[in-house]
Amino acid sequence: MKAGLTLSNVTIAIGTRHLAGPLSVHVRPGETLSLMGPSGSGKSSLIAHVSGVLDPAFTAGGSIMLDGAVLDGVPVERRRIGVLFQDDLLFAHMTVAENLAFAVPRAVNRHERWQRVQAALHEAELPGIAARRPETLSGGQRARVALMRALLAEPRALLLDEPFARLDMALRERIRAFTFATIASRGIPALLVTHDRKDVPGRLMEIGGEELV
Numbered sequence: 066m067k068a069g070l071t072l073s074n075v076t077i078a079i080g081t082r083h084l085a086g087p088l089s090v091h092v093r094p095g096e097t098l099s100l101m102g103p104s105g106s107g108k109s110s111l112i113a114h115v116s117g118v119l120d121p122a123f124t125a126g127g128s129i130m131l132d133g134a135v136l137d138g139v140p141v142e143r144r145r146i147g148v149l150f151q152d153d154l155l156f157a158h159m160t161v162a163e164n165l166a167f168a169v170p171r172a173v174n175r176h177e178r179w180q181r182v183q184a185a186l187h188e189a190e191l192p193g194i195a196a197r198r199p200e201t202l203s204g205g206q207r208a209r210v211a212l213m214r215a216l217l218a219e220p221r222a223l224l225l226d227e228p229f230a231r232l233d234m235a236l237r238e239r240i241r242a243f244t245f246a247t248i249a250s251r252g253i254p255a256l257l258v259t260h261d262r263k264d265v266p267g268r269l270m271e272i273g274g275e276e277l278v
């Protein structure tokens with residue numbers, strides 16, 4: 066079994082218009098591989114495709130494997146791939162703790178669920194905000210809660226679609242570092258889509274398939 070996320074000749078098209086790829090790359094466990102490309106080049110569509118929710122208006126080619134198993138045709142709920150967007154999509158009507166608890170797999174009992182939530186808040190250095198609503202948090206706190214919520218779902222891979230774009234410069238630096246370090250320590254493969262070279266922590270590819278670093 067080859068651990069990690071493998072894209073083999075992945076392409077995205079809409080009608081007769083070719084958008085992205087052919088993209089072939091292996092993302093190792095703990096690695097964050099970056100993808101860059103101009104606006105409209107199919108970055109978000111590629112993320113949607115890997116996560117299993119590509120709009121049927123698009124067509125995808127090639128093949129994707131995760132930890133040695135083919136993902137093509139596997140429904141979204143069975144893929145166990147986490148996605149973070151520019152908008153953190155925290156549930157406004159729930160507290161921080163409820164947002165986090167919601168992500169923990171159903172099979173985990175109540176006591177263990179809350180222990181995991183506490184551990185996540187501790188890891189993200191977010192003491193004392195468990196009972197707050199997302200709207201009362203700073204941008205950096207929200208970003209860390211969103212990352213922790215994604216990880217509590219025990220994803221086998223993480224997809225990041227410009228998750229730092231809304232953070233101001235000072236925060237961006239810290240949240241980026243925290244995000245990449247957390248991904249590395251969990252040992253899950255991650256794909257980062259961005260248009261800012263400063264976001265890039267390691268290997269970088271162009272959405273068309275060319276390796277840039």
Ligand SMILES: Nc1ncnc2c1ncn2[C@@H]1O[C@H](COP(=O)(O)OP(=O)(O)OP(=O)(O)O)[C@@H](O)[C@H]1O
Nearest residue numbers: 079084102103104105106107108109110111122260
């Ligand atoms: N229903 C549709 N019909 C035709 N074209 C579409 C449709 N939906 C999206 N597109 C086009 O598909 C292309 C890919 O969009 P996508 O959002 O994946 O690109 P992107 O690289 O993520 O862009 P951005 O950097 O602006 O977010 C865009 O050029 C868009 O105009």
